[in-house]
Amino acid sequence: MQLTGADIVVKSLKEEGVEYVFGYPGGAALHIYDAFHRQDDVEHILVRHEQGATHAADGFARSTGLPGVVLVTSGPGITNAITGIATAYMDSIPMVVLSGQVMKPLIGYDAFQEIDAVGISRPCVKHNFLIQNVEDIAATVKKAFHIATTGRPGPVLIDIPKDITAQVTEFVYPKSVDMRSYPAPSVSEPSEIVSAVEAMLNAKKPIVYSGGGVVLAKAQDELRHFVKALGFPCTNTLMGLGAYPHDDPQFLGMLGMHGTYEANMAMHDADLIIALGARFDDRITGTLDGFAPDAKILHVDIDPSVIDKNIKADIAIVADVKDVLNAFNTELARRAKDLNASLIKDWWSQIQDWRGLNSFWYEQSDDIIKPQFVVQKLHEVTGGEAYVTSDVGQHQMYAAQFYGFSDTHKWINSGGLGTMGFGLPAAMGVKFAHRDADVACVTGEGSIQMCIQELATCKQYDLPIKVINLNNRYLGMVRQWQEFSYEKRYSNSYMDSLPDFVALAQAYGHVGMQIDKPGDVEGALREAFAMKDRLVFMDFITDQKENVYPMIESGKSHNEMRLRPGKPA
Amino acid sequence: MRHIISVLLENESGALSRVSGLFSARGYNIESLTVAPTNDPTLSRMTIVTIGDERKIDQIEKQLNKLVDVAALQDITISGHLEREVVLAKVIADASQKPDLERVVDGFNAALITVSETQYIIEMSGSSEKVDELLKSIDGLVILELARSGVTGLSTDETVLAV
Ligand SMILES: Cc1ncc(C[n+]2csc(CCOP(=O)(O)OP(=O)(O)O)c2C)c(N)n1
Numbered sequence: 001m002q003l004t005g006a007d008i009v010v011k012s013l014k015e016e017g018v019e020y021v022f023g024y025p026g027g028a029a030l031h032i033y034d035a036f037h038r039q040d041d042v043e044h045i046l047v048r049h050e051q052g053a054t055h056a057a058d059g060f061a062r063s064t065g066l067p068g069v070v071l072v073t074s075g076p077g078i079t080n081a082i083t084g085i086a087t088a089y090m091d092s093i094p095m096v097v098l099s100g101q102v103m104k105p106l107i108g109y110d111a112f113q114e115i116d117a118v119g120i121s122r123p124c125v126k127h128n129f130l131i132q133n134v135e136d137i138a139a140t141v142k143k144a145f146h147i148a149t150t151g152r153p154g155p156v157l158i159d160i161p162k163d164i165t166a167q168v169t170e171f172v173y174p175k176s177v178d179m180r181s182y183p184a185p186s187v188s189e190p191s192e193i194v195s196a197v198e199a200m201l202n203a204k205k206p207i208v209y210s211g212g213g214v215v216l217a218k219a220q221d222e223l224r225h226f227v228k229a230l231g232f233p234c235t236n237t238l239m240g241l242g243a244y245p246h247d248d249p250q251f252l253g254m255l256g257m258h259g260t261y262e263a264n265m266a267m268h269d270a271d272l273i274i275a276l277g278a279r280f281d282d283r284i285t286g287t288l289d290g291f292a293p294d295a296k297i298l299h300v301d302i303d304p305s306v307i308d309k310n311i312k313a314d315i316a317i318v319a320d321v322k323d324v325l326n327a328f329n330t331e332l333a334r335r336a337k338d339l340n341a342s343l344i345k346d347w348w349s350q351i352q353d354w355r356g357l358n359s360f361w362y363e364q365s366d367d368i369i370k371p372q373f374v375v376q377k378l379h380e381v382t383g384g385e386a387y388v389t390s391d392v393g394q395h396q397m398y399a400a401q402f403y404g405f406s407d408t409h410k411w412i413n414s415g416g417l418g419t420m421g422f423g424l425p426a427a428m429g430v431k432f433a434h435r436d437a438d439v440a441c442v443t444g445e446g447s448i449q450m451c452i453q454e455l456a457t458c459k460q461y462d463l464p465i466k467v468i469n470l471n472n473r474y475l476g477m478v479r480q481w482q483e484f485s486y487e488k489r490y491s492n493s494y495m496d497s498l499p500d501f502v503a504l505a506q507a508y509g510h511v512g513m514q515i516d517k518p519g520d521v522e523g524a525l526r527e528a529f530a531m532k533d534r535l536v537f538m539d540f541i542t543d544q545k546e547n548v549y550p551m552i553e554s555g556k557s558h559n560e561m562r563l564r565p566g567k568p569a
Numbered sequence: 570m571r572h573i574i575s576v577l578l579e580n581e582s583g584a585l586s587r588v589s590g591l592f593s594a595r596g597y598n599i600e601s602l603t604v605a606p607t608n609d610p611t612l613s614r615m616t617i618v619t620i621g622d623e624r625k626i627d628q629i630e631k632q633l634n635k636l637v638d639v640a641a642l643q644d645i646t647i648s649g650h651l652e653r654e655v656v657l658a659k660v661i662a663d664a665s666q667k668p669d670l671e672r673v674v675d676g677f678n679a680a681l682i683t684v685s686e687t688q689y690i691i692e693m694s695g696s697s698e699k700v701d702e703l704l705k706s707i708d709g710l711v712i713l714e715l716a717r718s719g720v721t722g723l724s725t726d727e728t729v730l731a732v
Contacts, residue, residue, distance in 0.1 A: 118583055123594050127637040130582065147637060180732050181579050181640040305631035308624065 005134040005165040006035035009098065012141035014041045015173040018069050020060065020432055021045065021098075022053040026073025027113060028100030031165035045432070045461060048453040050077050052425035054084020055451065058093050059429030062412045063387055065218055067094040067148050068429065074100045075113030078159075079120065083419060085155045086124035090416025091239060092216060094153035096144050097121075101130070103163040117159040126154030134167040139174050146177040151185045152303040153216060185302050188319040188327055196298050196315050197331045201338050203272035203296075205347045206232045207263075209255065209284075212239030212415070213277015213301060213321050215408040219243075222325035223276065229332045231341050233351055235263040237278055239415040242405035246384075252351065253360075256284045257552050258397045261359035261561055262351055264550075268558035269350070270295045277301060277321040280310040281416075290557025300324045359550045360401055361567050369518050371395060371470040371542045374525075375402035378440060378468060381525040386438035387412065387430045391423035391447030394476035397548040399442040421450030424467065428454060431463040438466070438529060445471040445495055445539075455508035458535050466528050467537045469501060472544050480547045484562075505537035516541040571600070572626050573652060573722050575730055576615040576633060577640040580606065584638040588615065591636065597621070597629050601654075601719030612640060612732070616721045618697075640732040645724045652722035656700045658691045659684065659714040660707060673706045688713065 003011065009032050013021065022045045025033045036044045047053045050072045057068025068088070072081045078099040088095045102111040118130045127147050129140050137160070144156040200206060208230075214223050220243045227234045227250055234244045235255040244251050253260035255267055264286075267273065273295045278284070285291045288310060299306075299313035300321050307316045317324055332339070362372050375398050378386070388403050389412040390396040396413055405411050412430060414422040427441040448469055458465060478493040502512030511534050515524045521540070528536035549564035578584050585604055592599050600618035607614045619629060626644065633639050645652075662670045670689065674681045679693035693703055697720055704715075724730075 119586065122583075122587060122590055128583075132582075179637070182637050303635070305628065305635055307631075309628060312624075 001171050002168050003171040004031065004035065005137050005160070005167050005169070006031035007038070008134070008137045008169070008171050009141065009160065009165065010035045010039060010042055011171060012138050012173060013069060016141070016145050018042050021069045021071050022047055022056040022060075022429070023071030024050050024053055024073070024077060026075075026077050026100065028074035028102055028162045029071060029077070030100075031162060032071065032098070032100065032160070044071070045457070047425065047457050049451065050080035051084050051421060052428075052451050052454045052457065054081050054095070054097070055087065055422050055425035056429035056432075057095055058084060058088045058422075059389060059412055059426030060433050061088070061093050061095055061429070062426070063409050063430040064433045065216070065409065067096055067145060070095065070097040072097070072099050073113070074102055074117065075115050078117045079115060082121060082124065083421075085121055085157065087414050087417045087419040087422060088155045089124040089126070091212060091414065092153050093155065094148040095155035096141075096148050097155060097157045099157060099159045100165075101159045101161045104132075104161040105163070107161065117157065121157045124155070125157050128157040129159065131158060131160045131164055134164050134169045137164070138171060142174045143177055143179065146179075147182060185320060186304075186318050188317045188324050192315065192317045193324070193327045193331050196317065197328060197335060199272055199296060199298060199315060200230060200274070201335060201340070204343055205266075205270045206230070206272040206274065206344065207252075207266045207270045208232050208234040208274045208276065209237070209267065209278055210234065210240045210243050210276040211237040211278025214240055214243045215277075217277060217302075217320055217322040218408070219277075219322035219325055220408045222322055222329065225329050226325050226332070229329060230339070231344065232274070233266055233348070235259070235266070237284060237415075238400055238413070240278065241400060241411045242408040245406045246404035247406075252355070254400055258401065258548050258550065261357050261550055261563065262354035264552065264558040264561055265354045266351055267292055272296050272298065275299045275301075276325070279306040282310070285310060286552045286557045287555050290560075292558070357563070359561070359563060361564060362546070362549075363566070364518075365543070366518060369516065369521060369540055369542045371398045371472070371540070371546055372402050373518060374468065374470060374521055374540050374542070375399050375442065377522045377525055378442070379404050381522065381529055382438045382440065386410070386440050387427075387434060389413065389423045389426040389430060389439070389441045391441075391443040391450075392418045392420045392477075393444045393447060394472070394480065394546070394548050395442050395444045395447075395470040398470070420447040423447060424451050424465070425454045427465045428457060428461075428463050431465055432461075440466045440468055442468045442470065444476060445469060445473065445498055445501070446475045452504070455505065455510060455535070455537075459509040462533065463535060464531070464533050465535050467535070469537065469539045470542050471498070471501070471539050472542045472546065473498065474544060476546075477548070483547070484553065501537055501539040505535075510535040510537055512537045512539065514539045514541065570622070571618065571620050572644055572646045573650065573720060574617045574619065574630065574633070574642055575645050575722065575724075576617065576642045577607070577730055577732060578604070578613045578615050579638040579640055580611050580613050581638055584613070585615075587636050587638055588617075588633065591632055595632060597625070603719040603721050616719070618720050641730050643724065643728070643730045645722055648728060649725040650722050651725050652696050652720050653694050654697050654700050654720050655692070655694045655718040656703065657716045658704070658707070658712055660689055660691060661687055661711040661713060662689055663687055666710065670707070670710065673703070677703045677706070679703065
C-alpha cells in the first residue's frame with residue numbers, strides 16, 4: 001500500500017496498539033496532524049502545553065505498564081516537552097515521543113522553529129532517531145517501541161522532517177526488530193540463584209528493599225510470595241510503593257530521606273540487604289560512608305550499570321526481577337526444610353521496638369487542617385483503591401507516607417527528577433487509561449500552578465479528576481529546608497498573590513471547593529468523590545508550618561534520623 | 570590507571586556525540602578519542618583513552634554498553650595490546666640545529682619533511698610514551714605547531730572484537 005510518511009506514522013502507531021497520543025500541533029507536524037484527521041483508530045488528545053502532553057503520556061504509562069505516546073512540533077514544541085521526557089527518563093518509564101522537524105534541506109540553516117531535537121534530548125532519552133528517508137519511518141517506529149519497552153524501559157524520541165512526512169512510499173510494518181547492538185537482557189544463572197538463597201537462609205538480620213523495578217516488571221505477586229516464604233521484613237522505595245501491601249505486618253513502610261524509622265534503622269543494621277529493582281539512589285542511602293556497614297548486598301536489576309554504581313554488591317544478578325523472584329521462589333520451595341524462623345526472631349523484636357516509636361506521628365489539631373490528616377481521610381473515602389498522582393514537595397511525601405497503597409501502578413509520582421507540574425497532567429493520562437477508577441492528584445499551591453492550564457484539557461475530555469490541593473501558602477519543602485538549614489531565612493519560599501482556586505476551577509468549568517476546618521475534611525471529600533462525572537478542585541487550607549518527619553538530612557546516615565520533636569512519651 | 574577502551578560503534582549519525590556526551594555528562598575523563606570507519610562500512614572503531622580506578626572503568630564500560638549504538642567493546646589494556654599515535658610537529662631549525670634534529674629523527678625512526686629553509690615537520694608514529702620522549706628530545710627547538718592523533722590500538726592476543 002502506497003502511503004505518505006504522515007499516514008505511515010499514524011498507521012505504525014496503530015500497529016503498535018496505541019490508543020492515545022498526547023500532543024500539540026505546529027507547522028512541522030501538520031502533515032501528521034492531517035493524517036490523524038483521516039482516521040479514527042488512534043485518538044489524539046489535545047493538551048494545553050507540551051509538558052502536559054509528556055506527563056499525561058507518562059501517567060498513562062505508569063498506570064498501565066504500556067508505553068505513553070507524545071506528538072509535538074519542532075522548536076518550542078520539543079523544548080517544552082523536554083522536562084516531561086527527562087521526568088520519564090529518570091524513572092525509567094516507557095515512552096515514545098514523535099517530534100516534527102523542519103524540512104530536511106533546511107536543517108542546519110537556523111530555519112524558523114528549528115532546534116536540534118536529537119541533540120537537545122540526548123542526555124534524557126534512552127535512544128533517539130532523526131528520520132532521513134520516508135522508507136525508514138515504519139522500521140524506526142518499530143525499533144522505538146521495542147527500545148522504549150524492553151530491558152530497563154525509557155523514553156525514545158523520533159524526530160521527523162516535515163518534507164519526509166509528505167513523501168510517499170510502500171507501507172509495510174515490520175514483524176520483528178533485529179538490532180545487533182541492542183541485545184536481549186541477560187538472564188540469571190542457576191548458580192547465582194542457589195548462592196543468593198543460601199545467603200538468605202543464613203541471614204540473621206535480613207531486609208528486602210524493593211524499588212521501581214518491581215513495579216515496571218509487574219512482579220508484585222512474586223515479591224509477596226517471596227517475602228512471605230522467608231518471613232523477612234520488606235521496605236519499598238518511593239518509586240516502589242504498592243508492591244508490598246501497606247498494612248501487612250512484614251511491611252516496614254517506605255525507606256529513605258522521609259521513610260520510617262524502622263525501615264531506615266533496619267537498613268542500617270542489616271546483615272543482608274536484598275535489593276530488588278532498586279538503585280541505591282542518594283535519597284535512599286544517605287551518606288555512602290555510613291551506609292549499612294555490616295550488610296552483605298544482594299543486588300538484582302535488569303540494568304548492569306546500576307550494579308556497583310553507588311554500593312558494591314556481594315552477589316549481583318542481572319536479569320528481569322520477575323524471573324529472578326520466580327527462580328528464588330522455586331529454590332526456596334526446594335529448600336523449605338532449611339528455613340529457620342528462629343534465626344531472625346531477635347531481629348524482628350528489634351524491629352518491633354523501632355516500630356514502637358511511630359515515626360510518622362503528628363499532632364492533630366481541632367482548628368487547623370493537618371495535611372497528613374487530609375491524606376489519611378482520602379485513603380478512607382476512596383477505600384485505598386484510588387490512583388494517586390502527586391506533584392513535588394511536602395505534599396508528595398505526605399501522600400507517600402499516609403495514603404497506604406495495596407497495589408503497584410497506583411502511586412504515580414516523579415521520584416527521580418522531582419518535577420513540579422507533573423501531578424495534574426499525569427492524572428489525565430491515568431484517567432484515560434482507567435475511566436471508572438477514582439483518580440486523585442495530591443498537589444500543593446506551588447506545583448499545581450506549573451501545569452494548571454491542563455484544567456482546560458480535563459474539561460474538553462471530561463476527566464473527573466479530584467485535585468487535592470494542600471495549600472500551605474508556602475513552597476513548603478523549600479521552607480522546611482530553610483527552617484532546618486538556613487536559620488529560618490525564608491528566602492522566596494512564600495507564595496504571595498495566590499489565585500482564588502475555587503473561582504479558578506469554576507472559570508475552567510469545574511467544581512471548586514475550599515475547606516479550612518478539620519471537621520469538614522471528610523465530608524467534603526465524600527461530597528467530591530460522589531460527583532462521579534465532575535472534576536473537583538479541593539483547596540484545603542492547611543497548617544503553614546507543618547514539616548515532613550522523620551528526615552535524614554543530607555550528609556547523614558540512616559541511624560541519624562531527625563524525628564518530630566514534642567511527641568509525648 | 571590509564572585504560573584503552575576499544576569500541577565498535579554503529580556507523581549512525583549522532584553516534585559519536587552519544588559517546589562524547591556520555592563522558593561529559595557523567596564527568597568521565599577523556600585523554601584521547603579517535604574514531605574512523607572499519608573494513609565493515611556499517612561499523613566504526615573508536616578508541617578511548619581514559620583514566621580511572623577499577624570502579625570508574627567498570628562504570629564507563631557499562632554505561633558505554635548501554636548506548637544503543639555501541640555494538641561491542643573491549644578494554645585492551647587488560648590483554649596484551651599494541652597502541653599507536655601519530656605525531657606531527659612543525660619546528661624551527663636553522664642550519665646549525667639541523668644536524669642535531671636529523672640525529673634525533675633517525676634515533677626515533679621518524680621522518681622529516683622540509684617546509685622551508687628554517688622550518689620542518691617531524692612525523693612519527695609510536696606509543697604515546699614514545700611520542701612524549703620524542704617531544705622531550707626536541708625541547709630545545711621552537712615548536713610552531715603540534716598535532717597528535719590520539720591513540721588507536723588493537724589487542725595482540727587472538728581475541729577479536731566483533732559483532
Ligand atoms: C520544576 C521544579 N522547580 C523547582 C523545584 C524545587 N522544589 C522542590 S519542592 C518545592 C516546593 C513545592 O511547593 P508546593 O507545590 O506548594 O508543595 P509543598 O512543598 O508546599 O507541599 C520546590 C520549589 C522542583 N522540584 N521542580
